[in-house]
Amino acid sequence: MSFTWKGALQELQDRRSRARELGGARRIARAHEQGRYTIRERIERSTTSFTEIGELACYEDVDATGQSLDTLPSSYVCGLAEFAGRTVALGGEDFTVRGGAPTSYLGRMKGGLGGFVEDLAHEYRIPLVMFLEGIGGDVAAQAEKGYAYLASSVSMQRPIELLSQVPVLGMISGAAVGATAGRAVLTHFSVMTKDSVLFAGGPPLVRRALGIDVDKHELGGGALHTGVSGAIDNLAEDEDDAIRQMQTVLSYLPQNVWEMPPRGERSDPVDRRAEELLDIIPEERRRPYRVDKMIRAVVDNDSFFQVGPKWGRSLVTGFARMDGIPVGVIANNPGVLGGAIDAKAAEKQIRFVDTCSTFHLPIVYFVDVPGFMVGPDAERSSTIRWGMRAVQSLAEAEVPVVTVQVRKAFGMAVNATSNPDRLGLRLAWPSGEWGDLPVEGGVEAGFRREIEAAEDPVAYRRLVEERMLGLSDPFKTAEHFGVEQMIDPRETREVVCRFLEASLHRVRTSLGPSQRQWRPRP
Amino acid sequence: MSSCVITADTPATVWKVLAGEGDTVSDGDTLMILEAMKMEIPVEAEQDGVVARILVAEGDLVEMDQRLVELV
The missing domain is CATH 3.90.226.10 (2-enoyl-CoA Hydratase; Chain A, domain 1)
Known part of the structure; x- marks a missing residue:
């Protein structure tokens, strides 16, 4: 059929509409039942404008034997966004398509470790904001490639060098496993909702490897990673809270390391005395x-x-x-x-x-x-x-x-x-106190032999302690300019x-x- | 009113237990004092209520996040 504007634009429109359907109504409903937004809802809720890139990229869903089942939108959504009043590169996995698996099946990765969205942040020197939810790599990727590949063929330069160039912020809602978990920690600030999990390998893998049964939240829940391991900085009540936290953090940071951090309002008087x-x-x-x-x-x-x-x-x-x-x-x-x-x-x-x-x-x-x-x-x-x-x-x-x-x-x-x-x-x-060691205990350790040799060790120790306490008067240090200002x-x-x-x-x-x-x- | 369990913010020794089971307490009241690294750390009620259970005794070693007091 010959080219017509009408036909071509209709096709473009159809394909763009199809991209909005994500992995289908059933999978979207499941995310909602579990209290999570889809990637497109996350973008809508957090940005004031979004110019998508790679909208028509697709994923060919096949069964275990290689038979084609359906053509779905690709498992990553990204673009240029206005986020908290700032221009940022923004992207995230679509969990409704193949569990948000890496887009290595495309001609060019959209994002995840080193893809278009990372290149955008790097080239334009703008912050990178990520919504992380994905299972990492899977065996199916191997089938697509037709051979087992070494992960070390994939360059990690981009996500690492971004850390010394632009703010990189990420939030996890749902599960971040393997490569997606790795992506989550290559950030300056990370936040996860309390219902989310993050791990190098989930409970089935742990059962295989170690023979132990462990609940996924116990293994890598929000409370664990923000309270014990510290792999993720902050915990959020829900996704809206997580988005707010990222927006707040960005407000303190510059667009990139070549620009000044943005000065905020100067409404609190400098000479306000903090009586409290x-x-x-x-x-x-x-x-x-x-x-x-x-x-x-x-x-x-x-x-x-x-x-x-x-x-x-x-x-x-x-x-x-x-x-x-x-x-x-x-x-x-x-x-x-x-x-x-x-x-x-x-x-x-x-x-x-x-x-x-x-x-x-x-x-x-x-x-x-x-x-x-x-x-x-x-x-x-x-x-x-x-x-x-x-x-x-x-x-x-x-x-x-x-x-x-x-x-x-x-x-x-x-x-x-x-x-x-x-x-x-x-x-x-004037409440300051300092030294090599606190006087209590320090005297005991430093003068043990002398104290033991004294006629009355207790009295002797007290004498030494008093002398040392006298020396530890912070005003004395100030007299000697050993502290710059009291x-x-x-x-x-x-x-x-x-x-x-x-x-x-x-x-x-x-x-x-x-x-x-x-x-x-x- | 919902019940609430107060946990230790730091590994410590239980130095003094001030509240008793059955006591009526107000938000902010000191229920016990922990001792860690020579600091006295007050454990305060996080809501108004009645002390249902005291889960530790003076001299006990407690771990971070260990349950100390149950309020109802």
């Missing part, structure tokens, strides 16, 4: 306090968003704004492990510091750390190696760091809170804001990829 801090921090040093309340008192109103609130909980990390300037906030949490840095807390700090450094967000660090975690569990999890990696991440951070000494600062862990090779600006509250906690906001404002000259003239991106660590 004197109530939040108890005078009784053995009492912990609500770290989030302390942070909220200092940063711009309603600007604090916690990243990883449920894992590595002896350390709090999150984004905030100060006089509109996006910053990364880190604080030790004395309510968990006394604030000691264990392996998980160190991992959390490393991940967060690297993200801040990559996107040029200054870091504000509230210090109250009794040291690296000690004990059999801590040694087994190699706390010392993870801890020193945290030290390295801060030493390598190419952003201004303002350190606030809240209370304790003991041991090597303190090296992970400021960088003396750069400005090393430390603001101390401030009233209530003026913290103003002092930090003034320094952050000044630091922007440095930030503006240091844009671009980090000099020391993702270097090997011990």
Whole structure:
């Protein structure tokens, strides 16, 4: 038949309509029954405009013998979108088509690890937003290719280099398994709904490999990955909550590492005194306090968003704004492990510091750390190696760091809170206490022989302790300029804001990829 | 009112149990105090209610997320 505009445009229209039907009404209904949106509903709900790419790409559904059953739209939907007022590359698996399997059956991958949507983010230097729901690779892919292929033939360069170029955000609703789980963790921020699961291999595979029966939520549910493993940063109540969380995180980040992080509203006065801090921090040093309340008192109103609130909980990390300037906030949490840095807390700090450094967000660090975690569990999890990696991440951070000494600062862990090779600006509250070791216990360890040899060991120990306590007066350190400035906690906001404002000259003239991106660590 | 179980935020030792089974408590009341890394960590009621069960005793070692108190 000869070409006519009418006929061709009708065909285009028909094919586009067909793409909207996804994997069919039955599979869509199943997703809805399980409380999930389809990929197209996710896109509709989260964007104000969406220009699709690869709309007509198809998947030929065949049975086990190779007999064609149906032609379905391809299992990935992607395009250019307006998301939270920002231009982004956006895509996600369509679980109603072959469980959201990788689009390796197409002439060009649409997205997933290295496909069109990743290329779009890379080439245009715009953030990548992903809706992750897929089973990863499957045996059927082998049948399509006609031979068993080595996964190592597939380049991983693109998804990895994106991490040092543009914000990469992902949310999981449903199941993310194998390659899709891998894609989910190659992100700067990840969130999963509480009903979702993520694993390298699901329960059937675990049963085969290890002979154990395990419930899928116990194996890789939202509570596990955001509360124990830390493979995913945040938990969401539902998909709308997950979308909101990604939109919030993006609001602190620039379009790419060559541009400035977007300054927000400057409506909270810089000189607002945080009177409540004197109530939040108890005078009784053995009492912990609500770290989030302390942070909220200092940063711009309603600007604090916690990243990883449920894992590595002896350390709090999150984004905030100060006089509109996006910053990364880190604080030790004395309510968990006394604030000691264990392996998980160190991992959390490393991940967060690297993200801040990559996107040029200054870091504000509230210090109250009794040291690296000690004990059999801590040694087994190699706390010392993870801890020193945290030290390295801060030493390598190419952003201004303002350190606030809240209370304790003991041991090597303190090296992970400021960088003396750069400005090393430390603001101390008069509640600060620091040293190599806390006096209690430290005296016992350091002067054991002398104490044992004394006529009255108890009295002698007390004498030494008193002398050491006298030396640990924070005002004495300030006299020797061993801490840069002693401030009233209530003026913290103003002092930090003034320094952050000044630091922007440095930030503006240091844009671009980090000099020391993702270097090997011990 | 729904029941609620309060769990430990940190591995710790149970230092002092302040509430007793059957006590009427208000949101924010301190029910017990844990001790970890020389810090006294208050365990507070997360809603108004009656203490149905206290699941640990003074001196017990508790793990992160271990159940401590049941309120109804």
